[in-house]
Amino acid sequence: MSRHIDQQLFSAHEHALDEAEPCPECGSELQLRHGKHGAFWGCSAYPACDYIRPRHQHDGHIVKALGVPCPECGHELVLRQGRYGMFIGCSHFPQCHHIESSDPPKNEQSHDVSCPECHTGHLVERKSRFGKTFWACDQYPKCKFAINSPPVMGQCSACGFPLLVEKKSAAGVTLICAARRCGHLQERESLNC
Secondary structure: OOOOOOHHHHOHHHOOOOOOOEOOOOOOEEEEEEEOOEEEEEEOOOOOOOOEEEOOOOOOEEEEEEEEEOOOOOOEEEEEEEOOEEEEEEOOOOOOOOEEOOOOOOOHHHHHOEOOOOOOOEEEEEEOOOOOEEEEEOOOOOOOOEEOOOEEEOOOOOOOOOEEEEEEEOOEEEEEEOOOOOOOEEOHHHHOO
């Protein structure tokens, strides 16, 4: 006994979870299509109409109003969903570009370490879009100094660079010169002088 499978069940516009909408440019129905960067909505009248839009919106749309005034312009701060996650921004964007992290501030110890490159900023703890912790100058984008390990005040005994980093290993915690070209292992006794 041979069974035939109805191929229309697998067509892109028949997904039960996605509702079709009219194209905002020509009024034809939007269809779910697949490209090398994932699924997207495209006009069914293609190539006459080439309207497309991403399936999932990560354009900084407002999730929730926070009821707190923006420190720069006074308009309300809002929680937004961006490409790399949630963030707090001004509701008056693009006129005001104020942005804050939605994460609570980290330990204040990192603010005491001066930037060895620009000498005006301080190193602050940040997270990359992948969740990795790093320390960067708070004067970014003017100063692009960044390190991947916790900073420690001190001077390298080999090259004189004014910053060390803390590396943890099976042998314990060691201090290494923060200069990329040096990498000298620092002894703890030389720090105390």
